[in-house]
Amino acid sequence: MKVIEKSTLIGKRIAKLDAPEKAAGMTRYVHDLDLPGQLHARILRSTRVHARIKRIDTRRARALAGVHAVLTAADVPYQRPLGVGKDQLPLKGDKVRSLRDEIAAVAADTEAIAEAALALIDVEYEDLPTLTDPADALKPGAPVIHGETLASPAPHDALKPGEPGDAEAHRHNVAMTFDYAQGDLAAGEAESDVIVDDWFRLHYVTHCCMGVSGIIAEFDRSGNLTLHSNTQVPFLHKREFAEILGMDPGRIRIIQPPIGGGFGSKLDIYPFEPICVFLAKATRRPVKLVFSREEEFIASPTRQPVLLRLRSGAKKDGTLTFRDCETLHDNGAYTSWGATTPFVMMQTISSLYRVPHCKYHTTAVYTNNPYAGSFRGYGNLQATFAVEQQIDELAEKLGIDPLEMRLKNAQDPGEITPQGMHFQTCGLKECLRTAAEVSDYRARHAAALAAQHSPQRYKRGVGMASMLHVGGGAKIYPSDGCGTILKIDDFAHVTLITGASEIGQGSETVLAQLVCEELGIPLDTVSVVNNDTDITPWDVGVHASRTTFIGGNSAIGAARKAKAKVLAAAAKTTGIPEAELELRAGHIVRTATGEALVSLAKLLRSLHFSDKAELVMTTFYYEPPSKHQDKSFKGDVSAAYAWATQVVEVEVDTDTGVVRLLKVTGAHDxxxxxxxxxxxxxxxxxxxxxxxxxxxxxxxxxxxxVRNPGFRDYKLVTAPEIPEMEVRFIETMDGEGPQGAKGVGEAPAICIAAATANAICNATGVRIRELPFTPEKVYRALHRAGVPAGPTGGD
Amino acid sequence: MAVEHYWAPTSLSDALEHLRGGDVTVLAGGTDLMPQTQAGRVSLERGLLNVRRVAELHRIERVDGAVRIGALCTITEIMRDPLVGEHFAMLADACDHFASDQLRNAATIGGNVCNASPAGDTLVPLLVLDAEAELASKPGARVERRRVPLADFFVGPGRTRRAPDELLCAIRLPLPPPGFVGRFFKFGTRPALDIAAISIGIGGVRDGRTLVQARVAYGAVAAVPLRARRTEAALEGAALDAATADGVAATARDEVRPIDDLRASAWYRKELVFNMTRRILHDVAEA
Amino acid sequence: MSLKREIGFLLNGVETHATVPVDLSALSMLRDLLGLTGTKYACGEGECGACTIVVDGVSTCSCLQFAVDCDGRTLTTIEGVAGDPLGAKIEQAFVDCGAVQCGFCTPGMVVQAKHFLETHPQPTRDEIKRGIEGNLCRCTGYVKIIDAIEAASRADR
Structure with a gap:
């Protein structure tokens, strides 16, 4: 008797399915694809920050040999507004509002010819007063960024009572506002023994995907459009492209070649994408448009820059009493997802710790700056930066250990917060204790405090921060679901067809793994198809750390249906009740003994080649049980919530202001x-x-x-700079999660800045509320605070 | 201007003849030239002269009382060269802080010198080491050579005393006197792949508690890599104690003329110059 | 139009000829003229290492290398890395150690790793970090890449 033991893939170290191709350089990204007859496109961008376009002359460009089309707004009267705010046309005809603005586009035989043609386009501008400091946007007489062109005024166009600023400027330059409140702020203030009140300034950073933006557009003779696109949200984009192009969404097919990094950057439609479609339409040829790195820096979205004021209060025993947060978001010239980061920010303000009374307000204003999009963490890095620094400040004022302060206010499982989030599982306290213990936080924190004023060149300190983020999707669209089609062929090979996109994060591997776990088959018998909207079922897209959770539950659903079908058939064949059968290692086995009864492949063939010929193919659509927020932003928006605490140890060089990250200890639920x-x-x-x-x-x-549009002066972390990392996983086994898992994609980036700020303060006694902690900024802060450069005596 | 001629000669004489014709861009490692042309900051002249195959420019050799580093030697080759390691450790150290392995493997010392960036990584140690640029031209039938002290070679950012018909053949470094100590410091947040916000080179001969024949140079604090004569004077022969270090550092802070740019403010550069000069002098005293 | 030159070189062990504009980069030659798309463009100024190739035994950024200067030389690109046992070992280690996420930096990283291990057969982790300091990765945080290079250096040769 052949016996097959029960085994599991869960928790194992599994190599990514796409890794062999990628390691060999054989993966074809959009940059590597060339279609027969393809033309190459380049975009002419504004050289002015804010100006009226008086005249565009493309005659010389059109006359250049090898140029097939030169388009301006006048050539595409059918273009419609795009993006989250629907406040820009792909090609700008009347006015430019930022340096990235698209004025004309060329399709030519080669990229070099297209580039040369751009130089032949003459644009005459009439400069307008510029608005580049968001703080000026609401002042009387502020330049109006969108006044004339927005069909309807901005959604929140009324000046709120008590809000500063000029009504007219406000009406035009406010892109969005957000207000949230819980409890009674005045009561919270009244019961506070200590209150802290600070401004925080969060800067621009950008995604720096190693693969620059690119797209290929082609029409067939029936007018069907195929896009080879880097998007993270193909199904939403079908609809959006259709709207912009004025065509039937059913005629748009989006194929997603593997992408060179996403991190949230590909959640919105950007002008270059429809522009490429316009060129394909005009030339009746496939057209490919790929950015240069400089263009990527100038014309890609950024993380949302934020000016944030936070007031927090606590009682003598450390109990938090209230939080009052007010932010000014620099929206840039147009509205993309960055403006909507308050959705996430307010969750951290209201619910990372228990706070009875809370008020949150954001004003996002238009300026002539680059515009912000979504970026891994989605506002949470910014909110956490403020909240977690103030926890340390309150603790210091109250003479309470920062860890105790956090533990005292941390959420517990089962909690339903005033904002309506229901924490079915919550490992925050365990995260706090674990991170503190593994990093030896208390002892190091105390040692650094004691050494704060001793004259040393290098000062060390530790800092802690925690985070709360959605871990079970985020219901912000009509559906937060994902569909799966699963088929098993006659040889017991599975094709998993999923709406969930792989963007390098490893989703196809984890989805395959979950299917194998259900079906008891080896990983190398699964193929994943996940990149073609004509084939894959609907999914809302890769965002909100949702893919493993939502796509995983969907894949498991389809696999369970297939398994039930197989076991029912096996029960018939073997005469053993279904309940006593299981799938292991490609076989039907008797659960109790592990006895292999028949191979899965053989059973499938016997099903297929029978009188009632049948194939095992199943479909499943998973919709998480989360709820949309109501108009006051209350609701249980995710099916699960992820938690983490990170402890950062730094070394500050008082001679130079250089901050080195020595170690990061993370505990992640x-x-x-x-x-x-x-x-x-x-x-x-x-x-x-x-x-x-x-x-x-x-x-x-x-x-x-943008003064540093290149890797020379935009400094990504390089290998020698990385800290030692020690990570512990807190397994809370979420009841709703696939095999108990929650989303984790965004979580690890969220706490670092806040924890680093706390660590610098622990090391030097100086609290810096502005990012980034570049050497000069830190040096200046130390200098201002009177911390001397290190003595030359003994270090 | 479109390139009309491309030459890749194997002898210096041939290379110089092409250069004599004028309107020529010299190509060596290409690590500066390629991005400069791609970004449109530099346009190639009518003639593109690839000197990389001129073998005699690609040697490190000892010549009477000096070491001659061929202009085509790459940063990696210099960093690993035993002669350089033995006599000019601070140059090897600067090479180790140069860009990245890939760039060190391609970039040449001749290119780094001729590119004349105020922040060029090898330039500060070369100044401290009293380097000379060896230039060749061929105005007539014979190859002619001249030597220019590097301290006089730089005119402005990207500009040198090399005449259009001249080729930089080698960098000549006199062997340092016995007891010579040299220190190089490049300010950056990473070991490499960083353009210096400032760099410092200090050298001299230890004589008891003092430093004589003191030579001090700074990078990225002026339009050219700066040989700091006033700072040298303050250091020359003074007892290497804390008061001297502070005084010399203050002189240096006063002598440098940095600008505000996106890498650092002038104020911060001066602070770094002061703090790190002081630190290096302390280290030299302890050594 | 730029002046063109005919050049010949050994590419991944194969005698190869190309006609290249004299101002073309080796990166463009490999990708656009020769169809070897494994070498990636990501910055065009030698700051990211995604285009790393080996020329005459040393690694270099192909975006900075003049194609015309490849004449008579020996080039190895990612497509040729697995042709020798060390290269194959590195690629496998990248897979096994989880060193690949989006994969865009990976070819340059693998080529650089091979050059590095050829010059540093028994590296420490700190040496490995310095060895790949010119290669940017936005996904992995480098840890697993360092693991992979270390693993490849330990595997039996």
């Missing part, structure tokens, strides 16, 4: 570890992205101009 290799990679990558945000990365926008 991930529900359950599915692919250990994959989850470690997500955490490590997130930590280093957080490090970049905290210390090295700074997109310098000055008067609307």
């Amino acid at each position: 991930v529900g359950r570890v599915l692919n250990r290799l994959g989850i470690e990679g997500q955490i490590e990558g997130g930590i280093v992205m957080g490090q970049g945000y905290a210390i090295t990365e700074d997109l310098m926008v000055d008067g609307g101009v």
